[in-house]
Amino acid sequence: MKTYKNINRRQSDRIYVGKIPIGNNAPISVQSMTNTRTTNTLQTINQILELQKVGVDIVRVSIPTLNAAESFKIIKEKVETPLIADIHFDYRLALKAIKYGADCLRINPGNIGNKRRVSEIINAAKDKNIPIRIGINAGSLEKDILKKYGIPTPEALVESAIRNIEYFDSLNFNQFKVSVKASDVFLAVEAYRILGKKITQPLHIGITEAGSLRTGTVKSSIGISALLSEGIGDTLRVSLAANPVEEVKVGYDILKVLCLRSRGVNFIACPTCSRQEFDVINTVNQLEKKLEDISTPIDVSIIGCVVNGIGEAKVATLGLTGSYKKSSFYENGIRQKNKLKNEEIIEQMEIKIRKKAKELDKLNYLKK
Known part of the structure; x- marks a missing residue:
């Protein structure tokens, strides 16, 4: 943390x-x-x-x-x-x-x-x-x-x-x-x-x-x-x-x-402007609701354009940076080869966040 x-x-x-x-x-x-x-x-x-x-x-x-x-x-x-x-x-x-x-x-x-x-x-x-x-x-x-x-x-x-x-x-x-x-x-x-x-x-x-x-x-x-x-x-x-x-x-x-205790997904999201390439507000709100059951601490950045998107994605566990039609996806600070179609962002990000949470849970279990 x-x-x-x-x-x-x-x-x-x-x-x-x-x-x-x-x-x-x-x-x-x-x-x-x-x-x-x-x-x-x-x-x-x-x-x-x-x-x-x-x-x-x-x-x-x-x-x-x-x-x-x-x-x-x-x-x-x-x-x-x-x-x-x-x-x-x-x-x-x-x-x-x-x-x-x-x-x-x-x-x-x-x-x-x-x-x-x-x-x-x-x-x-x-x-x-x-x-x-x-x-x-x-x-x-x-x-x-x-x-x-x-x-x-x-x-x-x-x-x-x-x-x-x-x-x-x-x-x-x-x-x-x-x-x-x-x-x-x-x-x-x-x-x-x-x-x-x-x-x-x-x-x-x-x-x-x-x-x-x-x-x-x-x-x-x-x-x-x-x-x-x-x-x-x-x-x-x-x-x-x-x-x-x-x-x-x-x-x-x-x-x-305050970095005193962490539970669940920590979303880093932009307040949006006309540069956004997908509906950031709806995406974050839906993902936050869908992922309430996750207790694993995990940072996820969802930024609508490249101004701050790349920088935030590089320091988050998972990150999304808005681009035209398809957006860049980052894992552990590294940009992945395959981009996400903007119309499929909510569905795909939910899958990726859940997968990552399970990986982290397993890793934490093995450390005990």
């Missing part, structure tokens, strides 16, 4: 969500959350399976009622992906989720109630050896902290986090990660920067309630990339008002751009 900048990651402790390592330089894991009703077990299971197809590492499932907790038990038995039970207000739901096999809990201790209830959750998590995420959100700060600062500020989020961390420490529980999320990019980023210097626990990063697919992707990319480029963050979730599958795709795209 290409890398141009060595990102020195913040040193952190190691925890596990199921078999997924988090912290201490483990690969940055990509999370998402189901948006189905948990009581609709079939729909929820199907959504988790769809998330698995695009490479999700961990899935969070909301448990707002006792009926949802019973459904969670069934869901957990039907999927392989580690599941985090998302709990608010009622500590009994957390206890049920632990009993039914949750790989991790996400709680906001401030809305669980008194410390006795939080301690019951911690003791149960200790007994089953599962971690907890302390999830602090700008929209649900403790009343006394909000009164002190007036509005959510980075310092307010960090104070809330430290308060809960100290309580977890007092109970000798260290299997936890922390998030200090806000929908405001600058607020969230600064809170993570401050907190990252104060604790050694893994940090779950993201911009909460980021918005629609387009605007949410922009906000999340700016905020998450700012943190990751500074070495802050051990696991992430892109929060979009969209199909959760899109959250995972965007998450991997962010990691891919």
